[in-house]
Amino acid sequence: MGLGTAAIGSTPFLSACGGLKGTGGSSSDVLKIGYVSPQTGPLASFATADNFVVSQIQEAVKAGFDAGGRKRQLEIVVKDTQSNPNRATEVTRQLITSDKVDLIVGSSTPDTTNPVADQCEANGIPNVTTIAPWEAWFKGRGGKSGEGFKYTTLFFFGMQEFADCFFPMWQRAGATSKNVAALWPNDTDANAFRQGLGPMMQKAGYTPIDGGAYQDGATDFTAQIAKFKSSGAELFTCTPIPPDFQTFWKQTQQQGFRPKLATVAKVMLFPSEAEALGQLAENIATDCWWSPAHPYKSTLDGKSAKDLADGFAASAGKQWTQALGSIYSLFEIAIQAFKDAGDPKDRDEVASKLRTMKISCMSGDLDFNTGPEPGIAIQHPVGVQWRKGEKFPWDIVVVDNTANPAVPIGGDLKPTNA
Template structure:
């Protein structure tokens, strides 16, 4: 890495900008480092440009750790192009990094729309990415699909009109009902006497959706959320919350923080002797890097699993199975699969499906309408954007998994409860987080 004083630009940053910032799929066109199309052999109308926005750096970077691999996979799978609007099209992808910052997400989306002139934008990685990206696309009339954000945080956080939805922006993921379907069965199976559930929810879009939505669902099902109180992301001391949880006697725990905050909290909880019988967490402990960072403290932490090598799904582009995709990722990168791998892959599947279905893939209104009415099956399973809960939202059904010491890698996920999606096979028994 070049750290020469005054350069302001590292070799790593340069490689990211040139190597991933603009990737042409299909081999008919490549973007030069300074920006123009070279050696195309085809007109600009034959090239469909997709912008990918995700947090490749910063505290949410784990959500984007598989992005470059997925872009590479799309390059290979679509190298010969495909037919859309009556003629052959090639795909070009322009990648932007939000740096885990919502303001930056807005800026780079504007760049994609105004400078890169993309035909469609995809985005992933919590409402800090999905919401500002979708807002810019909606305002500018650019087709958009995002993922990995609770639908309530995405829809209500953007002031969506119930029953109408948005014209240009769509989402696939799940919401509070699905979190309940995933977490509640595991809570029941723990056989705890108390119905109190310690809940660590910060003051942000994601967690407030949980506070309002999951909190209400818990009460309806007889559970009592012990809310630790709103706090700002980046907190360094969770002693007050831990004391409240201990006083309640809660044996169950749930949370929706940013990953660094959970690591801080969980270490302090162990030090201060708050050891719930079962921890079911969201937004955190979704990816191997987080389990590795906590080491033995990761053991039997449970989380929601919406995609894994065990999911019985295949690519709508080339028939690659979930297991094959995970294996290819490990072979290519030396790293363990992540849930975002399947989700980001599906973003491109959906983009291609919309282009193929449109009479004119260059007509943004036409493509947006195809997104809103899409129903297809691919790497993330069956997705129907017409079913709702609101127009333009497709729901997934996560299963329960727990982190345990692995064989090939230090830590691995074992599927321990498939109550919400019996298509996914169970791979182990549900065990207490703290016996």
């Protein structure tokens, strides 16, 4: 796994200044960022771009950057959660107690973001995470409305933004039924959808047909499919873990449940998932918060979203993924907080800079002051569908930009199942 493997355990990356730093703490001229993500396990598709992004960040700041009145160097220590929340807790503790990092960033679903943030909050470590619905992150951690957290922040979006992305596509799908089949398991992510998006659907005139709160790792979805078929639902939405969706979607085809439009969350975000489904991936719709078409740029070296995506393809020989922009911005935000602080080693001051940051970066315009709760910055996804590609087997095409008109439309909305 290249850089990722080198950093797993207690072994840090080569720092941006070119030397291997010890794990007993950094000098005042070196600022250490810990990065936590699911590099292996069922959520590994979220971390495909990790090694590339870390190398890009190191290259962008290899000459150092000014913070607290003098030049600083950056060191990044990467940890793998193995897609396990308990492991996420464990490696975050390692970053704090053994690696003695100055700030921790983390990405990809509440299984990572929540335990990482909880450890940072408990230990007074500045933290920013992404790719988790804000409700699942905030309410799932017992956040107090209007108060938020002192050390932990998030940028992504929530149920309102999912509604803003999915509902316009539903309205255009030509469905004769307002029933929406909903595959929501019993986990933090899906319960946020059940409790948040469900009422929004009803308010908009739709009826969620909840398949039931099953446990992750299910292998037989016959009961859910039968319920969806009997309801006459022509629209479908879900929030399972990727392997479960692969199983479910194949069974829908076998058992004759073919909704006119599938708008899925948490799954079908990345090319590897479309490739795994093959022909069954065609015209599945999902939310897209970052792509080469987004008009965003890096605060570190000015590269565009397209530059970043093309660079990844050239380096890794793989197709860009949405996580590229998000992971990149974790480091942009962390470095900006160091720069903004009078003393980048003062954890309270750095945490305060994170909570009040306003930045235009690779993930767009992010304002942590105006979110639904303190310390949360909101993104606005567009609706996309998977289509057969040219250079790679599958591409996502922007089919609805109602929620973010700055992103150009790339094609027409088509039925998932004609």
